[in-house]
Amino acid sequence: MMSKKHFIAALCAALSFGVAVAAEAPAKPPSILWVGNSLFYYNNSMHNHLGKLLGGALPAATRKGIRNTSVTISGGRLGWHNVDFYLTPGVIGATVGENNELTEAPDRGFDIVLMADCTICPVDPRTRDEFHAMVRKHSESARKHGVQPALFMTWAYSDKPEMTPILAAEYSKAGRDNDAVVVPAGLAFAKSVAGRPDLRLVVDDRRHPTVAGSYLGACVILATLYGINPVGNKARSGLADADAAYLQQVAWETVTEFRAQSAGRGR
DSSP, rough: OOOHHHHHHHHHHHTTTTOOSSSSSOOOOEEEEEOOOOHHHHOOOOHHHHHHHHHHHSSSHHHTTTTEEEEEEETTTTGGGGGGHTSSSTTTTBBBBSSSSSSOOOSSOOOOOEEEOOOTTTTTTHHHHHHHHHHHHHHHHHHHHOOOEEEEEEOOOOOOOTTTHHHHHHHHHHHHHHHHHHHHOOHHHHHHHHOOOTTTOEEEEEEEHHHHHOOOHHEEEEEEEEOOOTTSOOOOOOOOOOHHHHHHHHHHHHHHHHHHHHHHTTO
């Protein structure tokens, strides 16, 4: 296993890659279609944790019309998804509302499609090219429908922290190549573990998130795609106040550093 000294050096190297937001999210509060796998749907789904954070950050009138819809496949890779089909008008429409009533299909579609591949896919040489090909294909489909592509940088396996800089580099490259927003969740996980190894972000299988991990991912999305600082948000997903406050701070610092690196490199 990588020593703490070498891990910190690798993390700094990852930041120096310019693993940064390759494009800005829309200025208005965006509606997001989540496309991924169990990393998203664990713990009653990361998009629901984001919804609670939005509830703690925005007035009801501003939140009205914002949609966060998750389309996930267990063990799914990006190549298993048909983003072009998902974004076709009328395919993902009517849903169940807050009072468990069937609602009409909204007039407004999605502003962003947020995509995550399997953790190992961008790392393993056997699947790396496929990862980049699928990001390109789905990004082109998104733009055809007037939707901004975004990439959710996944975190390293808990017993293989050396995956962090590789994931950062590959997601960064894919973001730059496809003018896609990159959400630096993986870097936030590494930063959190370095500061508080006692706060578990991953369950015993070494890859799926705990509630704290899902919450941290949602905080990073809030900061990246909505431009909202999560620090001080009262929505805490059942976490202890100190733990939630720590994760909020980690998320904001990670996104701030991430953006600064991007600006310093001129994207």
